[in-house]
Amino acid sequence: MSKQNEKVTINIDNQVLEVKRGLTILQAAERNNIYIPTLCAHQDLTPFGGCRMCIVEVEGMRGFPTACTTPVEEGMVIRTHTAQVQAERKEILQLILSEHTSSCLICDEKDECKEYMGTIRKAGVITGCRYCPNDGQCELQEVVERLEVKEIDYPVYYRHLRVEKDDPFYDRDYNLCILCGRCIRMCQEIRTANTLAFKQRGRYTVIGPAYDRTHLEAGCEFCGACVSVCPTGALSEKVRKWDGKADREEITTCPLCGVGCQISLQVKGEEVIGSLPAEDPMVNNGQLCVKGRFCVTELVGNYQRLRRPYKVQNGTKVDIFWEEAIELAAEKLSACSGEDFGMLIPPNFCNEDLYLAQKFARVALGSHNIDTTARSFYESGFNTYLDLMRMGAPLSDLQEASVILCIGLDTRFGRSVVGVELRKAIARGAKIISIHPRHHSLSVIADKWIQPVPGTEVSLLHSLVRLTEKKRTGTTRSKSKGIGESLGDELATVAKTLKGTSAVVILVGSEFLPYDQSPQILEAIERLARNIGAGVLPLPAQSNLFGSILMGAYPELLPGGFSSTDKKRIAGLRKKWNADIPHLSSRSNKEIFSSGKRLKMLYLMGEVPPNLRPPSEFLIVQNIYPPVPWDGGDLVLPSAAFTEVDGTFINGEGRIQRVRKAVDPPGEALPDWEILCRIAKKMGAKGFDFSSAREIHEEISSLVKGFGDFDNPARKATSLTCEGELTVSQRRSSGTKKADKKLPFLLTTSMVEHTYRGFPLSTWVEGASALFAPGVVDINSEDAKKAGISERDEVVVTSSHFEKTWPARMVSEQPKGTLHVTLLRGESVGPNPHPVKIRKKNV
Amino acid sequence: MKERSVTNKDLIHIFSGFKSEEGNLIPILQRVQEKRGYISEEAIKRISRFLKISENQIFGVASFYSQFRFDAPGRNSIKVCLGTACHVRGGQILCEAVERELDISPGQTTKDKRFDLERVACLGCCALAPVIQINDDIYSRMTVIRLKEILDKYE
Ligand code: SF4
Ligand code: SF4
Ligand code: SF4
Ligand code: SF4
Ligand code: FES
Ligand code: FES
Numbered sequence: 001m002s003k004q005n006e007k008v009t010i011n012i013d014n015q016v017l018e019v020k021r022g023l024t025i026l027q028a029a030e031r032n033n034i035y036i037p038t039l040c041a042h043q044d045l046t047p048f049g050g051c052r053m054c055i056v057e058v059e060g061m062r063g064f065p066t067a068c069t070t071p072v073e074e075g076m077v078i079r080t081h082t083a084q085v086q087a088e089r090k091e092i093l094q095l096i097l098s099e100h101t102s103s104c105l106i107c108d109e110k111d112e113c114k115e116y117m118g119t120i121r122k123a124g125v126i127t128g129c130r131y132c133p134n135d136g137q138c139e140l141q142e143v144v145e146r147l148e149v150k151e152i153d154y155p156v157y158y159r160h161l162r163v164e165k166d167d168p169f170y171d172r173d174y175n176l177c178i179l180c181g182r183c184i185r186m187c188q189e190i191r192t193a194n195t196l197a198f199k200q201r202g203r204y205t206v207i208g209p210a211y212d213r214t215h216l217e218a219g220c221e222f223c224g225a226c227v228s229v230c231p232t233g234a235l236s237e238k239v240r241k242w243d244g245k246a247d248r249e250e251i252t253t254c255p256l257c258g259v260g261c262q263i264s265l266q267v268k269g270e271e272v273i274g275s276l277p278a279e280d281p282m283v284n285n286g287q288l289c290v291k292g293r294f295c296v297t298e299l300v301g302n303y304q305r306l307r308r309p310y311k312v313q314n315g316t317k318v319d320i321f322w323e324e325a326i327e328l329a330a331e332k333l334s335a336c337s338g339e340d341f342g343m344l345i346p347p348n349f350c351n352e353d354l355y356l357a358q359k360f361a362r363v364a365l366g367s368h369n370i371d372t373t374a375r376s377f378y379e380s381g382f383n384t385y386l387d388l389m390r391m392g393a394p395l396s397d398l399q400e401a402s403v404i405l406c407i408g409l410d411t412r413f414g415r416s417v418v419g420v421e422l423r424k425a426i427a428r429g430a431k432i433i434s435i436h437p438r439h440h441s442l443s444v445i446a447d448k449w450i451q452p453v454p455g456t457e458v459s460l461l462h463s464l465v466r467l468t469e470k471k472r473t474g475t476t477r478s479k480s481k482g483i484g485e486s487l488g489d490e491l492a493t494v495a496k497t498l499k500g501t502s503a504v505v506i507l508v509g510s511e512f513l514p515y516d517q518s519p520q521i522l523e524a525i526e527r528l529a530r531n532i533g534a535g536v537l538p539l540p541a542q543s544n545l546f547g548s549i550l551m552g553a554y555p556e557l558l559p560g561g562f563s564s565t566d567k568k569r570i571a572g573l574r575k576k577w578n579a580d581i582p583h584l585s586s587r588s589n590k591e592i593f594s595s596g597k598r599l600k601m602l603y604l605m606g607e608v609p610p611n612l613r614p615p616s617e618f619l620i621v622q623n624i625y626p627p628v629p630w631d632g633g634d635l636v637l638p639s640a641a642f643t644e645v646d647g648t649f650i651n652g653e654g655r656i657q658r659v660r661k662a663v664d665p666p667g668e669a670l671p672d673w674e675i676l677c678r679i680a681k682k683m684g685a686k687g688f689d690f691s692s693a694r695e696i697h698e699e700i701s702s703l704v705k706g707f708g709d710f711d712n713p714a715r716k717a718t719s720l721t722c723e724g725e726l727t728v729s730q731r732r733s734s735g736t737k738k739a740d741k742k743l744p745f746l747l748t749t750s751m752v753e754h755t756y757r758g759f760p761l762s763t764w765v766e767g768a769s770a771l772f773a774p775g776v777v778d779i780n781s782e783d784a785k786k787a788g789i790s791e792r793d794e795v796v797v798t799s800s801h802f803e804k805t806w807p808a809r810m811v812s813e814q815p816k817g818t819l820h821v822t823l824l825r826g827e828s829v830g831p832n833p834h835p836v837k838i839r840k841k842n843v
Numbered sequence: 844m845k846e847r848s849v850t851n852k853d854l855i856h857i858f859s860g861f862k863s864e865e866g867n868l869i870p871i872l873q874r875v876q877e878k879r880g881y882i883s884e885e886a887i888k889r890i891s892r893f894l895k896i897s898e899n900q901i902f903g904v905a906s907f908y909s910q911f912r913f914d915a916p917g918r919n920s921i922k923v924c925l926g927t928a929c930h931v932r933g934g935q936i937l938c939e940a941v942e943r944e945l946d947i948s949p950g951q952t953t954k955d956k957r958f959d960l961e962r963v964a965c966l967g968c969c970a971l972a973p974v975i976q977i978n979d980d981i982y983s984r985m986t987v988i989r990l991k992e993i994l995d996k997y998e
Contacts, residue, residue, distance in 0.1 A: 194896070197903025210887065210902030211913070218899055445895060 010076040025067035025078055026054055036080050037089060037143045039096075040180035041068035042229055044286075045189060048181050052092050053143060056080050064088060090149055096178050097144070098154040100232075104128030105144045106151055125163065126173055126233065133241040134233030140178065161206065167215040168767030169294040170227050170237050174206055177234040183207065183226035191287070192423035193416075195220040216770065221416045221441075222290035228276060238767070239297050240266075243273040250662035251278050253649050254292035255348045255642045256756060257414055258540035259283065259395075260651025261292050265643055265662040272300055272643050272662055282717075283395060283651070289416035290771065291754060291761065298765040299641070299756060305624055306638035307667025312631045322668060322678075328635055330682035332618050333601055338367030338582060340600035342593065342616070344608050346373045346758045347548035350647025350659050351707075352696040353672040354544065354551040355559060356688075357605060360676045363579040364685035368555040368564055371593055372548045373758060376612045376825070377541070377751065380728045381518035385538060386720065387526055389546065393505060393535025394653050394717035398425060401505040403497055405534070406434040407525060409509025412441035413771050414754060415539055418507070433494055435460070436511060437748065438778070438820060439813030448494060450487070454748045454818055454833035455738065458517050460491065461524035467495035468531040504534035510541050514751050516832050539652055541753035546650040549722050550704050555584065559703040561722030576703070577687050604633070605672060607758030609826025622675060623757055625764065639672045640665035646693045648713055654720060656706060656713035739817060743799055743835035745783075747819040760824060774822045777806040779838070780814040787838060794841035797821075801830035805841055853878055854889050863894055872905055881912040909962070914952035917959035919997040921977050923949075926965030928972040937973050938962060940987045944994065957997065 007018050012025075012034055019028040024047060029036050039051035047069040055064035059077040064085060067078075079085070097105060104110050105128070113130060129135045164172040179198075184207060187196045195218050199206050209218030227235040246266035254261045254275075261284035266274035275296040277288040284292075309325035310317050320328075333341070343361050345354065354372075361370035378385050398404065398421045411419030419441055422432055426445060434446040435457075443449045452460050498504055506529055512521045529536045540546070552559040562569045564584040574581055593614055602616035606623050621633030624641045644665040649657050665671070673696060680688040690696050694710045701707035706715035739746045752774050754761045762769035777795055779787075789795055795808045797819065806821060814820065819836065823829070857874045861867040868890070875886050882905060891898045905911045923938040938949070941960060945953050952959040966974050971983030982993055 188900070194900050197899050199903050199906045201907045209899040211884070213899075219897065444892060444897070 008072055008074045010072050010078065012078045013080055019072055021072070023072050025056060025070050025072055028072050029067065029080065034080060035146070036067050037146055038068060039139065039143060039178060039231055040182060042182050045182060045185040045229070048185065050179065050181055051096070053089060055085055055088060057082050057085055086147070090147055093144065093147055093149050094152045094154055097149065097152050098156050099159065100140070100176060100178065101127050101132070101158065102152060102156065104130050105141065106149065126176060132176065132233040133236040137245050138233060139231035167220070168770040169222050169290070170224065170235055173234055176232045177207060178232055179205060179207070180231060182229040182231065183235060186225045186229050191221065191223055191225050191420055193219065193221050193223065196226065219412070221412050221419070222294060222767075222771065223288060223416055224290070224293040225287065237274065237294070240274045243268060246273055250660050252643070252660045252662065253657040254288070254296070255543045255649065255659070256291040256295065256754070256761070258543055258545060258652030259415055259417060260543065260649060260655065260657050261288050261417055262657070263288060263292050263296065265296070267662050270663050272297055282655070284417045287417045287420050290413050295761050295765045295768055296643070299761065300624070300643045302625070302764045304626070304764070305666045305669070306626050306636065307669060309635070309637050309668070311635050312633065315631065317630060322670075325635060325637060326678045326682050329620055329679045333365065333679065334683050336365070336601040338365050338369070341365045341367045341603070342369045342599045342601070342614055343603040343605070344371055344373060344613055345553060345605040346755070347542040347545045347553070348756060349544060349605065349672060350642070350645065350649060350693065351544065351547040351551055351700060352647045352693040353605075354548050354553045355700050356673040356676050356696055358551060358553045358559070359577065359687070360680055362581045363577050363687055364680040364683050366580065366582055368582065368584050370553055371555060372553050373606070373608055373612065374542055374545055374548060375554075375726070378513060379518070381513060381522050382726050382728050384519050384522035384526065385513075386549070386722060386726070388508060388522060388536050388538045389720040390722070391526065391529060391536045392652070392654060392719035393537050395421070395537065396717070397505050397535050397537070398422070400503055401425060401430055402501045402503040403431045403433065405498065405504060405506045406432065406436070406442055406446070407506065407508050408436060408511030408513070409434070409442065409507050409539065410436065410440035410511065414541070415509075418539065431497060433497065437815065437818070439811065443813070448490065450490060450494065451815060453815065454746045457512060457515070458520045458524060460487070461521060461528060463488065463491055464495055464498075465524055465527045465531060467492060468499055468528060470531065498532045498534075502533060504532050506534050506536045508536065508538040510753050511750060514749060514832055537652070543651070544649045546652060546654055546720060547648075549720065550650065551700070554726060556726050557722065557724040559700065560705070561720070561724060563724035566723070579686060609824070612826050622672065624669070625759065637675055638667060638669035639675060640669050644669070645671045648697065648710070650715070653717035654715070655717045656715040658711070658713060739835045743837050745817055745819050745836050745838060747797065747799075747821065747829070747834045747836045749829060749832050749834070750820070750822045752822055752824050755825065772822070774824050775806050776809050776821065778809050778811045778814050778820040780816045780818070781810040781812045783816055784808060784810050787840065789838070789840050796839050796841050797836050798838075799830065799834055799836040801834070804829065851889070854886060858893050865894060865896060868894060868896065868901065868904060872911060876911055880916050881914060883915070909950065912950050914950070914959065915956070917952040917956050919958050919978055921958055921960050921975060922963045922966070923960070924964070924966045924972070924974045924976070925962050926969065928965070928969035929974055932972040934973045937975065937985055937987060937990070940990055941975075944990060958994070
């Protein structure tokens, strides 16, 4: 195409402009700073042409075309603000306002009113801007102002729609809705979650999901994208309803899973009032999941944050100053041998904190007894999981994949940004194959949903492995035991699809990780990936799992992922740190942490459920919230949340990302590394003279490749390199138990994976408890009927190992003869899957 | 019209005549409505699976057209005429009175399944406007006052 064809010359308001062909009049005007009022248009969404605010005059065209839908043409002469156009706009705006709570907009006293009506906002029904959460940041207000509408010549009509407050995280008052359709387009075009639609028509038109379902029932992901684009106060975030406009933003990394989305923290004064997606083409592309979008604010801003150190003395809480706290910690720790010391840290800390924690254990205590809580999450599958991370592919591979195999992945709440990518892939013709035992976010959209009976995953994957072998001998039909003939046929088709293309990506979610057979499942995935030459993308639930390995926050691993039994490496570190670090004794740490041996000192950086930690004589807890119960530690130290520190994370792809400080920690809380440094120095240890995370980062860079530039981390997606092996315990049972007459149901369990610093999000985030409800047992609706159980009945689940009572939830897609329950970390009911029987609890 | 039991066989049969393409949504909805008299939640769910469109979108489209009903028909069907002649003679007021009396909106069925309500355009006896039809009975020159008495006749 010649250059001339790419550009057209147009005239807007007597300015001659050269603009790109294919732009709309609105886009051309905006790029040249010419204002055209709009309400329904949005830069990220397709034009809709619904509000008619953007009408203009075009010479030679009849009527007033809408600028947002009309493409520019060579020689067009456009006028945006003629008297006629303005009059028409005002007329239309009046019509819109006649169905809006417009009193404040047209009231003569509005400016004075603003002065005096400071605090009567929290009215049940919004009757004007002064009572609206959108006041001061509203696009409708702005357009009214610009068009100087001062009166409404039409009868005013309030729709009397019920304000919808029953869903978590955001409220909906459709009495304020101007039917611009932005939320619908956002939900359908960008999120492709398809929760919203126009319902009914004419003056009855409303927006919402099918029937009168709540968003929770209708499959909404609570990504908040609709809330962000709503030009009015119709959609409003619960927690920041009355906070108004932020005065600055800080870009940081979400610490709530291994995707590592970039978020923009909205800061007002010294408080984080919201978090919005940041543009980052490599990771989340302007999208977030419910955790990053809605959970962050409450998570770090809860009034119950820990503000001062305290000790527990004779059963009473005694607030103390930092000096005393540091002294007490140093005194106790100095009297403790390396053997009798233990430290546990969840992997959603910054690299700088993880590095310092292991240095603290190794140098100040002369002990390798540092471990992360990821070990109890992955258990016996941990090493195989690391193997998958060693094969790790970048997220951007999804953009080119023609087949995406999802194994145990549900993208509704966690990792929904990956779900968005998957649906984009479908739109460009890629196929999704999902292996998942239950109804999940991909079951409707996947090309094929393979639903294994619990306990048959290994044989299912093995037959896929066999079917995709390069030189395959023997019969074509797979003869795996127990997976059924029709499934066998399906697998043959799937294998064909997988072999038919070179661009396959395998995504691994969390569903199968707590299964007894997870090592075998993960191993089969690895073999399958090798057979078909696919990239594997494990999506860890922990934000900095990768970093915890490279920082050496495990007894078996040193910084750089080297093995602690490597004598040369230990010698190198001794020199580097100028300290006497022990060689790892033959007694592996796993034994120390699980042998039940009573430690003298246990240092918890975060919350760890009692049955996942060794008993101890003295317990130090360092966290942003007090332990539960409050006297669950002997010394409690307040630390800073991720919004209050600088540092780096490594996401699941191996990319280094910056964590940036947005506000000061509350009260006297300090960054984790600083607390550790103070204690170490008090103990007389050397090498803890750091005054910032940046300095720690520099030290890391001398030990680990890819670190160095703190401000612009250079390490892009890189698969894991780790020489060390972890010692893992074998699970209680090998092989799979089948259901029988006595115990006719198979129960599978998942673990709540939505945690921060060891506590489940639902502890401190109100809305999260509605989404991630642990302790509810899913039963197939027909099975439930037969057993006389209905929704929310208490159900007693019994096996040879345990008896538990949970409320029931009917799920028509739950496979017959199976049950499912999500447990909190540290809860366990024995084997998984697990044959059980059920009965309704007698009332 | 009697409520027909929901069978998946019907649906599978209907689907077999169509490709899984978004453009087939309305024809499928029409076939389902023809076959069963209304579009049930279960039907929307199955159509969603078949066409890979969300239930919310299907409901949105279906509710735009007044021809689709989402409730099973009641034992008795009321049709209120809102054609031109009936409209000028108070058809709308009549309709609202029925809505109030039965506590349903047009397109819905009462909880006890006794009545369903629909608006229609011209029943063909404009001279007798306003007109309502219950099952096969026509009531002409209707008034709000007579309404309750008439409704009481139907069980
Ligand atoms: S949505 Fe905007 S214009 Fe409407 S009441 Fe709220 S602030 Fe005022
Ligand atoms: S929160 Fe997200 S998924 Fe839910 S309705 Fe809004 S855009 Fe759709
Ligand atoms: S809820 Fe907001 S975004 Fe959605 S149509 Fe109404 S005004 Fe527009
Ligand atoms: S997908 Fe993960 S990183 Fe992204 S917002 Fe959600 S929890 Fe945070
Ligand atoms: S902005 Fe163009 S019609 Fe709404
Ligand atoms: S308008 Fe009512 S019968 Fe014709």
